[in-house]
Amino acid sequence: MSFCLDTYLQQSDDYEVLLARAGFKECAKIIKDRATEVLYINPGDKILGARIIGVPPIPVGINKDKGTIILSYTKPCHGTAAIELPVDEEEIENIRKIAIK
Amino acid sequence: MKKALILLGCPESPSQTPMAVYAAQKLEKIDYEVLVASTPAASKLLEVSDPDKYYIKNKIDIESCLDNLEKDQYDLLMGFVHKDAAASYFITFYHILQCESIALVFEKDLELLNEFTEMVEENTDAKIVSVKAFHNPTPLRVKFDRVLKDL
Structure with missing residues (x-):
């Protein structure tokens, strides 16, 4: 079964919400501020099986030392959140493959 | 028959x-042929408004729609943009579909209206209907009718 980000966020507690119910720009800023490396992807590109929603180029934060990434996560009625969650090295490499800069 | 997606x-x-x-x-x-993509709450409002599916014949959950969305799947995207998240969704759908698009941007707060309009303007080539509106759909309807004539 493939990984589902929605299910993961509902069933896990090892992620950190850095900002919630915010706008995309505020979340993009916190991603850039809180990550040691920032990659950029296009709207609709998939990370952890979920399409990432936002304004291009969408930043994805990489904190390689902590083994985490920081994503923007948008829902129609709840706005955008910036979420830091642990991922394995393979997922970071997958993000590098789709990164546009 | 051409296919339109209303977001x-x-x-x-x-x-x-x-x-x-x-x-x-x-x-x-x-x-x-129209398909409406929405949240479950927005879908319920449509179901009650149009119980016999006279006007809205096809609906889909917005997340399922996004998951399976592909370039050229629709000929027209029409999206309602009245929140920051709605602008992000519209821009994302636009970038995946890359088809003719109409954004109906509306808000009662002029500053937010301009902000959402700019977001759509800077990141898409969509036709934009931008109106200060909340309760009264008439200004939105009038401008939408004008855009429809250009399709």
Whole structure:
């Protein structure tokens, strides 16, 4: 079964919400501020099986030392959140493959 | 028959549901097969407004729609943009589909209206209807009718 980000966020507690119910720009800023490396992807590109929603180029934060990434996560009625969650090295490499800069 | 996707945002703005019903009917009359993508709450409002599915014949959950969206799947994207998240969704759908698009941007706060309009303007080539509106859908409807004539 493939990984589902929605299910993961509902069933896990090892992620950190850095900002919630915010706008995309505020979340993009916190991603850039809180990550040691920032990659950029296009709207609709998939990370952890979920399409990432936002304004291009969408930043994805990489904190390689902590083994985490920081994503923007948008829902129609709840706005955008910036979420830091642990991922394995393979997922970071997958993000590098789709990164546009 | 051409295919149109109507993208609804959070249903808290009163103008969205009647305008969705109106737009679906207008598009159908100019030979579009219309699918409405929305949240479950927005979908319920449509179901109650149009119990016999006279105006809205096809609906899909916004997340399932996004998951399976592909370039050129639709000929027209029409989206309701009245929140920051709605602008992000519209821009994302636009970038995946890369088809002719109409954004109905509306807000009662002029500053937010300009902000959402700029977001769409800077990141898409969509035709934009930008109106200060909340309860009253008429200004939105009038400008939407004008855009429809150019399709």
